[in-house]
Amino acid sequence: xxxxxxxxxxxxxxxxxxxxxxxxxxxxxxxxxxxxxxxxxxxxxxxxxxxxxxxxxxxxxxxxxxxxxxxxxxxxxxxxxxxxxxxxxxxxxxxxxxxxxxxxxxxxxxxxxxxxxxxxxxxxxxxxxxxxxxxxxxxxxxxxxxxxxxxxxxxxxxxxxxxxxxxxxxxxxxxxxxxxxxxxxxxxxxxxxxxxxxxxxxxxxxxxxxxxxxxxxxxxxxxxxxxxxxxxxxxxxxxxxxxxxxxxxxxxxxxxxxxxxxxxxxxxxxxxxxxxxxxxxxxxxxxxxxxxxxxxxxxxxxxxxxxxxxxxxxxxxxxxxxxxxxxxxxxxxxxxxxxxxxxxxxxxxxxxxxxxxxxxxxxxxxxxxxxxxxxxxxxxxxxxxxxxxxxxxxxxxxxxxxxxxxxxxxxxxxxxxxxxxxxxxxxxxxxxxxxxxxxxxxxxxxxxxxxxxxxxxxxxxxxxxxxxxxxxxxxxxxxxxxxxxxxxxxxxxxxx
Numbered sequence: 001x002x003x004x005x006x007x008x009x010x011x012x013x014x015x016x017x018x019x020x021x022x023x024x025x026x027x028x029x030x031x032x033x034x035x036x037x038x039x040x041x042x043x044x045x046x047x048x049x050x051x052x053x054x055x056x057x058x059x060x061x062x063x064x065x066x067x068x069x070x071x072x073x074x075x076x077x078x079x080x081x082x083x084x085x086x087x088x089x090x091x092x093x094x095x096x097x098x099x100x101x102x103x104x105x106x107x108x109x110x111x112x113x114x115x116x117x118x119x120x121x122x123x124x125x126x127x128x129x130x131x132x133x134x135x136x137x138x139x140x141x142x143x144x145x146x147x148x149x150x151x152x153x154x155x156x157x158x159x160x161x162x163x164x165x166x167x168x169x170x171x172x173x174x175x176x177x178x179x180x181x182x183x184x185x186x187x188x189x190x191x192x193x194x195x196x197x198x199x200x201x202x203x204x205x206x207x208x209x210x211x212x213x214x215x216x217x218x219x220x221x222x223x224x225x226x227x228x229x230x231x232x233x234x235x236x237x238x239x240x241x242x243x244x245x246x247x248x249x250x251x252x253x254x255x256x257x258x259x260x261x262x263x264x265x266x267x268x269x270x271x272x273x274x275x276x277x278x279x280x281x282x283x284x285x286x287x288x289x290x291x292x293x294x295x296x297x298x299x300x301x302x303x304x305x306x307x308x309x310x311x312x313x314x315x316x317x318x319x320x321x322x323x324x325x326x327x328x329x330x331x332x333x334x335x336x337x338x339x340x341x342x343x344x345x346x347x348x349x350x351x352x353x354x355x356x357x358x359x360x361x362x363x364x365x366x367x368x369x370x371x372x373x374x375x376x377x378x379x380x381x382x383x384x385x386x387x388x389x390x391x392x393x394x395x396x397x398x399x400x401x402x403x404x405x406x407x408x409x410x411x412x413x414x415x416x417x418x419x420x421x422x423x424x425x426x427x428x429x430x431x432x433x434x435x436x437x438x439x440x441x442x443x444x445x446x447x448x449x450x451x452x453x454x455x456x457x458x459x460x461x462x463x464x465x466x467x468x469x470x471x472x473x474x475x476x477x478x479x480x481x482x483x484x485x486x487x488x489x490x491x492x493x494x495x496x
Contacts, residue, residue, distance in 0.1 A: 042106025045148035050409035055091025289328035402456035
């Protein structure tokens with residue numbers, strides 16, 4: 001679309017080019033990058049380490065796991081590495097660059113999410129400054145305050161791509177915009193299991209398209225051919241099966257849908273609560289989106305259904321608040337500016353200039369925010385039992401190991417000579433086993449009947465865990481090590 005104000009063209013006569021916009025984008029992405037480098041969340045995730053170990057296993061064996069590798073209690077159970085592509089990249093980042101490589105990779109994932117939200121809102125709104133504002137509010141709501149970079153970041157970015165294509169098709173009636181979706185889902189299914197959310201959006205579009213055909217007077221006066229949308233959906237489903245695990249990914253999704261105990265054990269899997277300013281920002285975003293969509297003269301039932309579905313997912317578990325935030329800003333951008341002429345979009349060259357500037361500024365600022373190998377090691381040691389694990393390395397008491405849930409992933413990577421009893425792969429262990437470990441860790445009176453504890457020679461606990469008090473008075477165990485965060489017990493042997 002031509003620039004409606006040619007007299008305001010920027011440098012070199014480029015339509016719509018404003019240096020202030022590029023400076024603003026650079027400042028936004030640089031602020032995000034430096035915040036990531038300072039907070040070091042990329043090395044503080046409990047699941048990061050088993051992902052890293054699985055990536056190492058795939059590279060070492062040149063194959064994909066089909067059972068519970070790394071675990072001593074569930075090694076023979078079926079399990080698939082549904083985020084294998086992420087895990088391989090993570091493995092290589094560490095192998096080539098150490099903890100710095102993990103930090104750069106985690107920061108890049110975070111910037112990818114911010115860019116995907118900006119790209120989505122910029123494309124749907126056609127306006128630079130509203131897109132910047134929506135991006136800032138959206139990412140403040142769920143991204144930087146508590147979420148650790150993980151494979152799910154690919155889901156956030158690709159969900160934004162799907163939302164953009166679907167909303168554009170819904171607004172214009174051009175079904176051709178959906179033809180990119182099978183390629184998106186082929187990539188997505190090999191990066192993270194939450195591609196199912198994207199399929200739900202396409203399925204929702206199909207449902208509304210059928211309803212539009214059956215009762216056109218009740219819907220916004222545009223329609224997509226249901227047959228073509230159904231074909232696109234079918235191709236998307238088939239695309240998710242192109243990978244090392246084929247249709248077995250859907251078995252994992254089904255097991256996750258049936259699980260209950262992880263939602264009580266893991267804080268970020270618990271229901272949405274109004275505790276922080278970011279929680280209120282999420283709530284206001286959702287309210288604004290519902291209000292804006294509902295305020296239209298003729299309701300867009302697809303957007304209403306999309307927001308309702310996103311609300312169910314987000315309020316069920318805090319980890320999925322990104323679904324509602326991204327859907328809300330997408331609907332706001334698409335609705336508020338639907339009838340206005342779009343500004344010229346940024347070119348790939350200009351985005352490349354922004355990227356280069358962000359890399360330069362983040363590199364220059366890395367030292368000032370404490371981003372170096374030593375500070376990363378210190379951050380890890382403050383959260384995970386590095387010193388206790390070093391004690392076990394040096395003294396090698398006979399196992400097997402009993403460990404708590406939060407440290408299992410780290411120990412599987414840092415202390416491989418003791419296969420873990422439990423780690424963060426909740427789809428591997430199941431509700432019954434997870435509950436048994438959770439109860440024992442918290443000092444349940446029936447801990448003596450825990451078969452996994454009874455067969456263990458080494459027990460590694462948080463110093464504040466309820467089980468510590470019980471084992472201190474249990475003649476079967478001796479406390480052999482303790483520091484500020486961890487306690488180590490070993491079984492008393494009969495021949496000692």
